[in-house]
Amino acid sequence: MEQLREGLLSIVKRIRGAAYVDEQELEAVIRDLQRTLLRADVDPKLVLEVSQRIREKFKSAEQPPGFSKRELLLKLLYDELVSLLGGQSAGTLKPSRQPYTILLVGVEGSGKTTTAAKLAYYFQNRGFKVGLISADTYRPGALEQLKQLSEKVGCLFYGEPGEKDAVAVAGRGVRVLSEQGAQVLLVSGPTALPTPFGVQRIDVETAQQMFDAVMARVAQAQVFIATAAVADWRPAQVAAQKQKKSPDAPQPAIALQTNPDILASVAALPQPPYCVGFAAESENLIAHAAAKRARKNVPLLVGNLGPDTFGLDDNRLELFDASGHHPLGAGRKIDLARRLVAEVARRLEASDSPAQTPPGR
Numbered sequence: 001m002e003q004l005r006e007g008l009l010s011i012v013k014r015i016r017g018a019a020y021v022d023e024q025e026l027e028a029v030i031r032d033l034q035r036t037l038l039r040a041d042v043d044p045k046l047v048l049e050v051s052q053r054i055r056e057k058f059k060s061a062e063q064p065p066g067f068s069k070r071e072l073l074l075k076l077l078y079d080e081l082v083s084l085l086g087g088q089s090a091g092t093l094k095p096s097r098q099p100y101t102i103l104l105v106g107v108e109g110s111g112k113t114t115t116a117a118k119l120a121y122y123f124q125n126r127g128f129k130v131g132l133i134s135a136d137t138y139r140p141g142a143l144e145q146l147k148q149l150s151e152k153v154g155c156l157f158y159g160e161p162g163e164k165d166a167v168a169v170a171g172r173g174v175r176v177l178s179e180q181g182a183q184v185l186l187v188s189g190p191t192a193l194p195t196p197f198g199v200q201r202i203d204v205e206t207a208q209q210m211f212d213a214v215m216a217r218v219a220q221a222q223v224f225i226a227t228a229a230v231a232d233w234r235p236a237q238v239a240a241q242k243q244k245k246s247p248d249a250p251q252p253a254i255a256l257q258t259n260p261d262i263l264a265s266v267a268a269l270p271q272p273p274y275c276v277g278f279a280a281e282s283e284n285l286i287a288h289a290a291a292k293r294a295r296k297n298v299p300l301l302v303g304n305l306g307p308d309t310f311g312l313d314d315n316r317l318e319l320f321d322a323s324g325h326h327p328l329g330a331g332r333k334i335d336l337a338r339r340l341v342a343e344v345a346r347r348l349e350a351s352d353s354p355a356q357t358p359p360g361r
Contacts, residue, residue: 002109003039003040003109004036004037004039004040007032007035007036007039007040008036008081010032010036011029011032011033011036011077012074012077014028014029014032015029015070015073015074015077016070016074018070020069021068021069021070021072021073022069023059026055026058026073027055029073029077030051030054030055033047033050033051033054033077034047034048034051037050040110041106041107041110042084046084050080050084053080054073054076054077054080057076058072058073058076061076095123095128099174099177099178101174102119103170104116108138108139112136113136113142113145113146113149114149116132116146116149117132117146117149117150117152117153120132120149120150120153120155121153124153124154124155129155129156129183130153130155130156131150131155131156131157131158131173131177132146132149132150132153132155132156132157132158133157133158133159133169133170133173133174133177134146134147134157134158134159134160134169134173135166135167135169135170135173136166137163137164137165137166137169138166143159143161146159147159156177158172158173158176158177159173160172179338179341183200184196184199184200185199185200185201185202185217185221186199186200186201186202187201187202187204187210187213187214187217187228188201188202188203188204188228189203189204189205189210189228190203190205206234207230207231207234207259207260207262208234208259208260210228210230210262211259211260211262211265214262214266215262215265215266218266218269218273219269221273222273222274222348223273223274223275223276223344223348224263224266224272224273224274224275224276225276225344226262226263226266226275226276226277226278227278228262229280230259230262231259232258232259233256233257233258233259234256234257234259235254235255235256235257236255236256236257237255261296263275263277263296263298264295264296264297267296267297267298268297274299274300274344274347274348274351275296275298275299275300276298276299276300276301276302276344277292277293277296277298277300277301277302278301278302278303279292279293279301279302279303279304279320280303280304280305280306281303281304281305281306282305282306282307283305285303285304285305285318286303286318286325288303289301289303289318289320289325290320290324290325293320293321299321299322299347299351300319300320300321300344300347301319301320301321302317302318302319302320302328302340303317303318303319303320303325304316304317304318309333313332313333314330314331314332314333315330315331315333315336316329316330317329317330317336317340319343328340328343
């Protein structure tokens, strides 16, 4: 871009410094313009069309009163460059689908990285969630530059330092950023797991705190997924100090009270989000999970046999809805999670449409 800028400035300086603009000088200016545009990777056909229009208009256009030949040529050059770059009217860029992918291709130094950041800023200011993928695996510092710009813009970023396969990076980046396209709020109990990238996390310690945190924020949610294995009961009284053991003292009796049912409470709201519950059963999965879905009154419940998958990388899931139960299948947990998210998105879209689609398989 800097080379293009310097080339155009040189042409303008040449025209302004010309004692007289005749046909010979006009052709010299056009040759300089052609070289500058071709170096900037402009389509040769467009370069020839611009050159021809400037040539024809300069020879045929009526010279405005008070205009010199130099000023006329400068105006023609300005008008053609503005037209080449899209005109003066502000265009509207609107993604036709989501996720929407834009691939920037060009020679090194043509401004792809800064243009990507400008596009991210443009779309983010219009309410879209944007991610930038560093697929330039050749230029030194390309990943760091784009990452810094993404942080400046405040958008998501994906890159793989050291990876040389640009196609693979782009493919994985699109998949990862697509999975992060939703604005996710995670209300989590104590855990050593890191917060997933792009997720806002609220930490709680008790079932009551989790209930309070969820109910305070669920009105803004479109989907509510309840995966936490919240204890059914809690101590009715909490001792301020450690209870000492004494040989003469009777065994303590701990009175329990029921914890709030977070999923059922969200589903019972006047305008609930689309609710998804989970059931990790130890036996009779079909009967117990179906009964739980009906009791919680949620549109979708995901069930599995917990002892068969604890500590393993694989799982098998069954989906329960008003029409019965349907296998989501078996596989790696990360793959099942992606299939489940896609299924929830499909059902959510179908729930907003008058035409209902059959349950996913």
